Amino acid sequence: MSTNPTNSMSTALLTDMYEYTMLDAALQDGTANRRCVFEVYTRRLPQGRRYGVVAGTGRLIEAIQNFQPSQDDIAFLADRNIVSTASIAWLENYHFSGTIRGYREGEIFFPNSPVLQVEGTFAECTLLETLILSILNYDSAVASAASRMVSAANGRPCMDMGARRTNEWAAVSAARSAIIGGFSGTSNLQAAKMYGIPAIGTAAHCFTLLHDSERDAFVSQIQALGSNTTLLTDTYSIEEAVATAVEVAGPHLGGVRIDSGDLAALAQQVRNQLDALGASEAKITVTNDLDEFAIAALQNAPVDSYGVGTQLVTGSGAPTCSMVYKLVEREGSDGNMIPVAKRSQNKATVPGRKIAFRSYEYKLATAEHVLSGSPGALASFQVPDNWRDLLVTYMLNGEATNAWTGKEAMLAAREHRAQSLSELPLSAMSLMNGDPTIPTLEHIL
């Protein structure tokens, strides 16, 4: 698979400095080896959203396996006096040996859903905070936006064309997250290569402008790619372009793309023109700053697929999920685990490790249940009928329990999102601002 930087390079400095200085202080004061449980969750969904989609966990597991400071990283930490020499020795042998559980990739989440649970020593867990949050916050933001777009598209395929509107490597992750959210392909070649995603594309206006005529450009594209290709029709007059396209490609023209103007009206005109010219199989792809609302508004227009850019890769108004990574339980000086919580205003946390379930009635989800309590109480909890356990084990004592990062895992996540969403009340699919589709109920056992 190779070239994902996060998955082939050391990820050990994709952190905030305080993670290393806390490690250093804890190693000196003897608390570094206290066992800890950290949890990742979001306090709220973005404004008006009904649900979120977990994505990034597979990438994250690989990134954690590559979290080993290189000699270069170590030299930097030493030269800048970020940690003491004692810590350097510890870091040279660092390898995450803890256990990670969490929601499946593609799982629906709600406020306070414990989407990830990281258990290990304080030292090994605290170093991962930023890496975990970077990956889950961005990937889940994109998957959550993608999922709304896919629902709005109501069966028509959505294609990721957003690379140009976000950081060059964020784009690669975004393509993967879009697939998990239900998209069907990506224009981004690095993502196509790394994750085995279908690569898609048409042509740019510059290709038409490069040629002495639009006809020359169409002829060239068809000679190179076959008549099944998609021609871009809005460089000059759309009507003339469509006529030329069918003349050049014949009735088996693959499709046309419209990238400007009133897309619904234009799609209708172009459909009628294509049909009149005998190209009734030619598909119409529309692009141009689409989001879930624009896609929904095109529901009655004869559009065959949507190319989505900016709004996909920027989370359609919510470019982060605002997930946090909080210590909920740690070993005390007597060796027993103690639930802990901060009491910061408006940001207080719920102490103790959680277990999480979704309850169903007549096959539809009714609530998210997040339970905390003593280890004994959690272990002996009798799971009611029609409650689904939401936590799976990603890593056990430092070893990944499965291949979480490849194409199969990505496609499994895509399926899981579709299944999980189909089990929510229909209000989940509403684009109107509203509350989470089901409530999150916190239980203390």
Added chain:
Amino acid sequence: MSTNPTNSMSTALLTDMYEYTMLDAALQDGTANRRCVFEVYTRRLPQGRRYGVVAGTGRLIEAIQNFQPSQDDIAFLADRNIVSTASIAWLENYHFSGTIRGYREGEIFFPNSPVLQVEGTFAECTLLETLILSILNYDSAVASAASRMVSAANGRPCMDMGARRTNEWAAVSAARSAIIGGFSGTSNLQAAKMYGIPAIGTAAHCFTLLHDSERDAFVSQIQALGSNTTLLTDTYSIEEAVATAVEVAGPHLGGVRIDSGDLAALAQQVRNQLDALGASEAKITVTNDLDEFAIAALQNAPVDSYGVGTQLVTGSGAPTCSMVYKLVEREGSDGNMIPVAKRSQNKATVPGRKIAFRSYEYKLATAEHVLSGSPGALASFQVPDNWRDLLVTYMLNGEATNAWTGKEAMLAAREHRAQSLSELPLSAMSLMNGDPTIPTLEHIL
């Protein structure tokens, strides 16, 4: 310098597929070697913004130098039949040999400012579209947001703490862009290492929770980092934490951080308490979803520095600059250069290569001037007094004209932004929604 993936790995697949299929068709029809000029600009600033800040160009020049498909990339392009075997041979020898001019990093830009101009054959220029836009769109979005925050902070330092709220590699670029926008440091260690940015940090709530008491945590942090460190005070009661902090660190406590609640009121209480306890030198850092408006609202509060996260790395509501890459001029079949433009509805382009200047009166900018015309007219244009030429040469015939990527270039860009902003009317600093501070005037010579 090393480990920036974009700058040490092949960047050749950080593209959209159509760039390779257009290349393929153009190589087959003989237009691939036509000389072209592409320009990067944005049609409008984000809603209400007065100006933008160019960032990313230095990173981009390095990324273009690394744009050479690896054997692995070539195999992918062949296996997926994205290009023909003739194109594969061409790609194996690809090296950008063109010329790139553009606005300096740190330069202020407005709608239609030609922030980058790429000149070369169609083949070599078209491949770069997505990479150029990804880097400039994201980096400039962050620098533009940073610049507004720095103005609002009015001399108090702003620190990047945003890594956890964006893609893990986007975060590294964001830290660099924040510095160009006027920020003073970053919590992100990878960015600190790659770009020589001052690394900053305090401690997380988990560090306090890990210990048997808040006092234990403070003692540990001070023993590891010295009394000049910054202690986090809002895990439990802020008042008690501040008292403990001064007891433990003594009057030379470095500072405290407040991360929740009403930051203005709390800063005032904490300042008074610190002063009463004799710790009048201790600094107050505030964090918690700050943006330029929150920073401006804290102007009268006794705050010493701002830690900014989400809103910095997501461009404070504008996560992309919506820059586009458009063909404006190309060689005709007779060998002469021809201005070209698309006529798409609402997205028409202005034909021809541009030159760009900013005019001044009494040392204040009055307008952005974007001029097009025949090569002769442009060459003989008499630049009026008090017009500043905005274009510099980054690459000449495939060679970088300077070291555009290192720490010095980043700091020069930071200075340039400050200088360039100081030459704008004061309305540029307004956070109220409004038009661009100066108009962009398009001239045809």
